[in-house]
Amino acid sequence: MDKKKPKRLRRIAAGRITKTVRNLFIAANTTLCDDVCDALRRALAQEASPIGREVLAKILQNADIARDNALPICQDTGLAVLFLEVGQDVRIVGGPLQDAIAEGVRQAYAEGFLRKSVCDPFTRANTKDNTPAVIHCDIVPGDHLRIIAMPKGGGSENMSQARMLTPAAGLDGVKQFVLETVEKAGANACPPIIVGVGIGGSLEEACLLAKKALLRPVGAKNEDDDRLAKMEEDLFRKINALGIGPAGLGGRMTTLGVSAVMKPCHIASLPVAVNIQCHVARHREETL
Amino acid sequence: MSPTTSADQDRFLRISTPLSAEVRARLRAGDMVLLSGDIYTARDAAHRRLHEALVRGLPLPIDLSAATLFYAAPSPTPVGKVIGSIGPTTSYRMDVFTPTLIEHGLRGMIGKGNRSPEVALAIKRYGAVYFGAIGGIAALTAQCVKHMEMVAYEDLGPEAIRKLTVADLPLVVINDAEGNDLYAQAQNDWRILTE
Structure with missing residues (x-):
């Protein structure tokens, strides 16, 4: 051989x-990623609330100051x-x-x-x-x-949650849990937030999937599963109907994007985790 | 939320610390203010210590009756700057300590997010005020800080109590002495019920 x-x-x-x-x-x-800045600009264009627009403008202005002065x-x-x-x-x-x-x-x-x-x-x-x-x-x-x-950041992480749903709860149960979690987070998590949803696996894998979902460019949809892409779109609309708005001061833009990731799970379970990310969504990578 | 034009200026009330009874009585949820004067940073660990000192009847490192507390811990100060970046942390974690602090004279608080019913009640009963600052714009907010000095609990690092002298710090009144709550009002105004 x-x-x-x-x-x-x-x-x-x-x-x-x-x-x-x-x-x-x-x-x-110190430097906010382009996808987040673009999502914030889109939100500014869509926001109907005057104070909400002001908050979004300040967020963008702050990103410029931080980048130009190498400040957090x-x-x-x-x-x-x-x-x-x-x-x-x-x-x-x-x-x-x-x-x-x-x-x-x-x-x-x-x-x-x-x-x-x-x-x-x-x-x-x-x-x-x-x-x-x-x-x-x-x-x-x-x-x-x-x-x-x-x-x-701690503020948005504190508002994140995981729950073991019953299989009967299904996709609607997942959506309900995400909405409840986001509404409860309110102004605490520094909206407009990004919502990472992890479905399936075990308890800890659902949490990990939810966090990994936050690494996807803001506003990009799930390309692997149409059910999730549809769920993301539906949740985006429903979350932005909650009225929480930028900084929780009232408005249309409560989320910049919803990213969901799914894996198979145990026949007894439907684990779901919601990882909330504030508007200062920071990640940077390099491959060696 | 800072004034950029003269017409803009009219939307903001200019107020200073210490917050007088008249000012506190006049402020209403939704009012936009520019705050100037001395304020103190105090968040989780500092609150625990202040509360413990009050419960045990020990002296406090700051005069609560004259103080406005900013729930904040700045990032380290780069060379040649007054302060690093600074902004509000979420306020509800202070709720368990706040009514006691208000009973002992605290009248002004700056943070973000909802307060407990107990805190809202203490705000109403004692004529205090809770201001919201915008989270996540900390490089911008730092420009309102003109002076910073260490006051107490230095061992807590970022959580130590520091005195900040601020000029025109933009804030919104969230909970006022009449019992109003801006977050609840605003969400109610903007919620789309058909969804």
Whole structure:
């Protein structure tokens, strides 16, 4: 039998990962992505409420000031959430991957003048360097390392929810749960919000799907499943009929976009998670 | 929500801290104001400490009766700047402490989001006022801060109490002394019922 020569592993230095993570978190926190800015401009054009228009104009003006002065767009520069795609033909050299990421977060939050917002759950003592980060790793074919940095603010994360629905609740039950969650969030989550919906899998997978859904460009529909694309469109209309409006001060634009992702689930379950993202939707990525 | 033209100026009431009884009595939910003067940052951890001191009868590091609290923790100050970015955090987390603080003299609060019925009641009973600031425009809001100094609980890092001197900080009155609530009114006005 022929023995195939094993593919040589591609080596990626830990120091390069640190530098990349550092730069991504600073960039994400100071420069709002084009898709979010475009969605905000569309919202400004569509908003009927005068105060709502003023709020949207201020949000856009703030993004310009933050970018031009390298200042954080929001004072809440977030918990450092990372999504990694690690090619299975990659070998990290020069230190553990987790340490390389932690050091990148440390450097970003110190050198970028970003707020350190991580603490002990009970004593509330600040860890003072914004670590530990929240790291989600997927092992994928290939020899690349894709790093997505997503600083996530506390206000909108607090308004997020997961629920284990019964199978009988179906698609309507999911929509109802999303609407309830968004209405309850009100002004707290800094509308206009982006709504990530994760359906299926297990409890924790539904949550992860909901967060991953937030990585899709704002306003882009689900391309894999027509039922979800329709649900997104319907929820977008229904959420914007709630009247909450920009900053919760009343208006038409309560959401900039709804993104739903789905996976099969257990025959007993219908897990659903709603991850709410404020209008300062920050994510930046680089592939090494 | 800051005035850009002279016609715009008329829509804003200019007020200063400490907030007088007359001003507080006059403010109504929906009023847009430009606030100037000294205010203090205090959020979750600082509230816990202030509340604990009050319950135990210990002295406070700030005079509550003259204070307006801004539920905020700024990002670190870059070299050559007065302050980093700053904006409101969500207020409901302070609700468990707020009625006690109001009983002890607090009359002005700045944050975002709904308050509990207990806080709304204390606002009405004591003639206090709750202002909303816009979240997520923190680089812009920072331009209203002219001076910042550390006052108390420095170990809390971003959550420490800092005194800010602000000029024309744009705010909206959310809960007034008459018991009105702008968020509820505004949502009611803009909701589309047929959906």
